[in-house]
Amino acid sequence: MVIPHLTENYGASRDPPEKQAPMCTVHSFPHNIDHCLTWARSEFDGLLEKTPSEVNKFLSNQTEYVSSMKNAGDAQARDQLERVLECLDKERPETFQDCVKWARMKFEDYFSNRVKQLTFTFPEDSATSTGAPFWSAPKRFPRPLKFSTSDPAHLQLVMAASILRAETFRIPVPEWAKNPKKLADVVSKVSLPDFEPKKDAKIVTDEKATSVSTASFDDAAIIDDLVAKLEVCAKKLPPGFRMNPIQFEKDDDTNYHMDFIAGLANMRARNYSIPEVDKLKAKFIAGRIIPAIATSTALATGLVCLELYKVLANGHKVEDFRNTFANLALPMFSMAEPVPPKVIKHQDMRWTVWDRWTIQGNITLRELLQWLKGKGLSAYSVSCGTSLLYNSMFPKHQERMDKKVVDLAIEVAKVVVPPYRRHVDVVVACEDDDGEDIDIPLISVYFR
Template identity: 70%
Template sequence: MFHDWNIGQAKSTIAASAAASINSQLKIEALQNCVGPEIESVFNDAFWENLTVAINALDNVDARLYVDQRCLYFQKPLIESGTLGAKCNTQMVIPYLTENYGVSRDPPEKQAPMCTVHSFPHNIDHCLTWARSEFEGLLEKTPAEVNACLSNPVEYATSMRNAADAQAKDNLERILKCLDRGKCETFQDCVTWARLRFEDYFVNRIKQLKFTFPEDAATSTGAPFWSAPKRFPHPLQFSAVDPSHLQFIMAASILRAETFDIPVPDLVKNPKMLAEAVEKVIVPDFQPKEDVKIATDEKATRSAGSVDDVAVINQLLLKLELCRNNLSSEFRMKPIQFEKEIFCSYYDNWWKNFGLRLDDDTSFHVDLIAGLANIRARNYSIPEVDKLKAKLIAGRIIPAIATATAMATGPVCLELYKVLDGAHKVEDYRNTFANLALPLFSMAEAVPPKVLKHRDMKWTVWDRWVLRDNPTLKQVIKWLKGNGLNAYSISYGNCLLFNSLFPRHRERLDKKVVEVVREFAKAELPPYRSHLDVSVACDDNEGNDMDIPPISTYYR
């Protein structure tokens, strides 16, 4: 399917073209939409209702869960599949016969302790985890916090006072630092910020760490503190002739400029001119601090707020108020989300002669993360990695293996025959798991869903009860009463539409459900939606609470 000449094209476009070359009668439209609630105007009710079967080939869990919920809601078969390196799996999700994909979840991945990542890394994965965290903190989370603060300062200040914890204090300190000492108005300011970041990360923090824990430091038991796997670090000396140092400055300053909406000048295309801009930066001398606390406990967690935190938060809010008065009311920052898959070579020609390669990342996201990780690795004498390896680790990319993909495709197609043939029992379907590296091949019967019962009624997670012809609230309650269920509360989302304890709610009984939702829930129902779901709390005639499916009322 994919060839060298397809690089840069959308995968869906290539797949559609390949399928059409096999069968010219196939009618297929290639789209590049994210899979999620935001595209329900495209994949609307009519789309799902007219679907025969969904076949997933998605690359993230959130998208899988979304399609799973849509198939569950519209009672459509789903063939779920995935690959992870040499591993592959398929799962059958068949209406009323099997459990759905979202019932079971993989355990969370094990992560390195934060103290190891922040202060005592001993492999490149730790350095890249730290680099990704710093990227998100500096370029995504802090600008987003700034915008939240500037958009609604009163509400934001109230939320910080209510939280009154160390996290709130950290947020305010980062906002102040960004808008006060770190505020950038020119690209030279961005270069200065990047140069001072280098000094902070790779010089001052290492000097402070060595000051707090000298090379001959010992633990409480008398054992050497700097024993394996800990690596004793060494501060670096910035050099404008070191390609990796200058590449870090370039990527950091360009991205910083992007967050402040500052144009990037041509000097970034010229290493010599960029080096001259860096040389203009005045770097303060470092002075170690006696009272700095550096976490060493792998099980330690963030402590709760204290009285001191509350006092500091109030002081920070006062400073922030003064700082905000010096900004225009329209000032906002641009948060940057890490993007690992942007390919181009815009700056490549200018930098090749300097020994740098910027082959595939005009966003400079991977450049910055690779620079952060590799220079930090140099602090700790950890072997460095190239940008491709950095992209794979930081982006959590596990290379696809064509054999594993083919292995998953086989069971998917075999099970698809069963779905299209219909009239099968749950034991006829198979879930598959394979690990080609072992090798391990396992096939198991699909698992049926949990069944709930009431009188002669049965339902599972697959069910929703449908009432057509635009019913009123009274008609919904009467229909449930006829099935031995006494409804005492009806809700739409977080809005209470009806409760039997409230006398004034009885005035709503003769209104259509859709009218009550529009009037009291203030819901704007899009034109592509033909029904809405309400949640009903009810009990049986013996007073036992019953957990019933959602009720879909069709108004179109």
């Protein structure tokens, strides 16, 4: 039961995290199709959603983005910048043929070169430090794939990858892209560089043995170099250039999302001699679909109706409602009272997650901070959506102090305010007089 001001909100409690395979298993030593699909889904998100989103963040506010990367100064920031630079420089396509070339080279990298590197680093007769065979169960020794335009699965994967790549760069997809014969002709003309395995390649074999990466002098120097290249690259881009991040949608059979993920997973399965799956089974696993039966649905519907009577009657206390946990397979039925929302106290004020603070008038950022100061709260961060309007750590943000909060939301966060909307919501992070963080309600600035 989730009832405003009476119970906790939906996000206050969470299900226990799902068991996940170690990343070294997923990346280098898969031994079932679930591992292959987890890897494929991760590659989809990285290539088609996260990296294009990072590119757009950089292009929207280069100064702020660069500053945050330099402040982080670690291997993760470096890796992020490298991917952004690849998208905008070496790998930025201008035609659909460029997208086909990228897809073909990805195939070679994923299913041939990486496997050759892995088996070069750990040959089939490798042994562990204890003398046991390295490639013992559950590890499977992989074999590289040789691309063939006569293999429908190879061609289907290149087709899906090319179309999605074109979509992220807003490049029109020609009619011939979906014609296997014509696509095969274009793919066969892609020239590939020879692969040479690296003798010093580092491949993680034990998740427990890895340590958390920390910032180093090398990382900082490389980040500075990447930033300089990015700034030069940004000047060469067409005016207003932005990428189109793609969010995974499993239920549209025409968007090529599942074709791409199933194709990646099945090619990886071929590398490791793992049985392949059809697109429907891949959708089930990658989309984390939990099948339901009619009796479960009927049970949930009946319980909802029982609680709905109480809601409609009004005047009921939290103790009158029930949360229900049921498992027909065991069977197990358990009912409990909902938990009231957490009450936060500060000076003579009280609030919960359901409350909102409202400010009338188109105030400036400085006036907002002063308004909070009057409540004994020191604000150090103001954000709108996913964008940061103000942070006390950034000296440049001091220049925004006399700008209207609504104008900043439109300018920085790209908020579109329809004519009927009279307010903009901002999230503010605050400390009390003792320097302790304190969660405050969402603030609505009414400017009309």
